Amino acid sequence: MSRSLTLVLLLLLFPPSSPRAAALWRRGNRVSSINACQQTEEADGGLTVRCSGLRLTQIPAGLSNHTTRLFLNNNRISSLPAFCFSDLFLLDELDLSHNQLSSLEPGCFSGLAPSLRYLDLSSNRLTTLDPAVLGGLQVQANLSQNPWHCNCSMQISVPQLDVEKSSLEKVVCFSSDLPNLGAVGLPLVSLMQDWDLCRSVRRTTDFLTLTTMFLWFIMLIFYLIYYIRHNEVFARRHLEYLRFLESRDPFRPR
The missing domain is CATH 3.80.10.10 (Ribonuclease Inhibitor)
Known part of the structure; x- marks a missing residue:
């Protein structure tokens, strides 16, 4: 067949x-x-x-x-x-x-x-x-x-x-x-x-890693500055509000 x-x-x-x-x-x-x-x-x-x-x-x-x-x-x-x-x-x-x-x-x-x-x-x-x-x-x-x-x-x-x-x-x-x-x-x-292709690659990788870490560090610093300033403004407003309430207190001795 x-x-x-x-x-x-x-x-x-x-x-x-x-x-x-x-x-x-x-x-x-x-x-x-x-x-x-x-x-x-x-x-x-x-x-x-x-x-x-x-x-x-x-x-x-x-x-x-x-x-x-x-x-x-x-x-x-x-x-x-x-x-x-x-x-x-x-x-x-x-x-x-x-x-x-x-x-x-x-x-x-x-x-x-x-x-x-x-x-x-x-x-x-x-x-x-x-x-x-x-x-x-x-x-x-x-x-x-x-x-x-x-x-x-x-x-x-x-x-x-x-x-x-x-x-x-x-x-x-x-x-x-x-x-x-x-x-x-x-x-x-x-x-x-x-x-040395491996060394060149490692150098390139190390440079990119350091650059990335530096950028993250800069971002962290800016965030901390913003956080501190934001809290200062918030604390100042809270203090002013407390003084305002104190000035409006009818039971406060004059």
Whole structure:
């Protein structure tokens, strides 16, 4: 029985609004996407899988554990869930360029550290590097053409990565917490040689804190002055009222 006929029968058995039917339909689409990929067996027995330009929104299911090279470039993948490549323990090259990746969950590259040597994450929407994501990957990584946000967090994360140093030179600042430093357009590693982003941020934060405290102190002084003057006026009026009552007292001896 063909896969499409099977899916039709499943939809007849389960209403389209059924969660189980929806899950089966998504699974059917994921499995069918691997059939559209081009698979080539290499001389060493490895498998090259090309799923380029298929408008995929997630990693296709059913990838062979003999896959050594996987091309998922030019798709619409926006995130990588944990353990999505855990069965590909022979994977040597992974191309995820020209997608819509904006987040990488910790553990998404779990199991690839022993084999993976080249990782292409260029031309995506990544803004930060998390050591929990790339930690342990000793790879040559293409990290160019991403809107990296250079800040204290990035400065702390970069030294913890095991990727080749030449890969980090492609982390070019698209934005920064300190735009006045002229960081935009500079590689993060070059920026870190001249500036301590964390110290600069702390100085900026300390200055703002002191300014805020000073303004609150000034407001408190003005409030105390107003409170004292208001009470003086109130006390004076009360005293004058008492004198007025005393002057009108018919029983007061004259």
